[in-house]
Amino acid sequence: MDAAVLNPQLHDVLSLVKGFRNGVVYGAKIRFPHALVMTLLFRTGSPQDKLVAILRATRDHARGLAFFVTAYKSVMLLQRRLAPSGKNSDLHAFIAGCVGGYFVFGEKTSVNQQIILYLFSRIAMGAANTAIKAGNISAPPNSFAIFAALCWGAVMVLFRRDKSVLQDSLQSSMTYLYEDSNHWTSLKTLLWHNK
Structure with a gap:
């Protein structure tokens, strides 16, 4: 099915479905190997306890990303419909990110904390690279x-x-x-x- 031939409302709904799906898949692909290695190396307990820990971490990561993508895209769609221009802005992205971040990743769990710390480090690097690219600062040797x-x-x-x-x-x-x-x-x- 070609997304370009769908009516806009149906396209928006299906993009939410696919965003949720991609969040589940990506979260599972990222977390499962990490949880497997970390659990086998550092966790004590029975094999059943270890398996439960691996699956729980994988589920939490996948669910978190799926709900964040859905929340973010939903708030973006709402803002686009309410915007006089009918287009999204950087402010819309910030608001949608804040809403999704607060409601989906706001509880301090080990998985959420790892995701947020990962994001924070990438934001710090991105902000520095943005300032360098804009010519506001020079990258020191x-x-x-x-x-x-x-x-x-x-x-x-x-x-x-x-x-x-x-x-x-x-x-x-x-x-x-x-x-x-x-x-x-x-x-x-x-x-x-x-x-």
């Missing part, structure tokens, strides 16, 4: 290396001072890497097992 240095320096200070302020998975990873590596009781716990 080795700008990515400087950015990497500042990120790692800041996180190491936060971890050293009070690791409880960091996100749980980052806190856990850093404890494993930087604190657990200071302790062993035998050759086995030095080289093979952490504890």
Whole structure:
């Protein structure tokens, strides 16, 4: 079915359906391998507990993206219909994103927190690239290396001072890497097992 030949109202409804579908598929494709690896590497419990954790994280990510896409596209459609020009603007995108973000990703869960932190880091990089592209600032030589240095320096200070302020998975990873590596009781716990 060619989308170009549909009447506009039907096209809008079907774009919501496809957006929901794409959110489910993309969320599952992204989260399942991540949850599988992280669960197998770091989670304790029975195989059944691990499977439930993997499937729950996959479901939460897929559902979140599906509902966000649907909410965002719905608010955009509503605003387009109410706009005198009949077109969407950047302000419309911001409002629709805020509405979807608040209602879909507003609850602080581990999956939502990872998604929001991922977005925040991409926004910071995008804002810097936008300013450079517009000519508002010049990229210093080795700008990515400087950015990497500042990120790692800041996180190491936060971890050293009070690791409880960091996100749980980052806190856990850093404890494993930087604190657990200071302790062993035998050759086995030095080289093979952490504890």
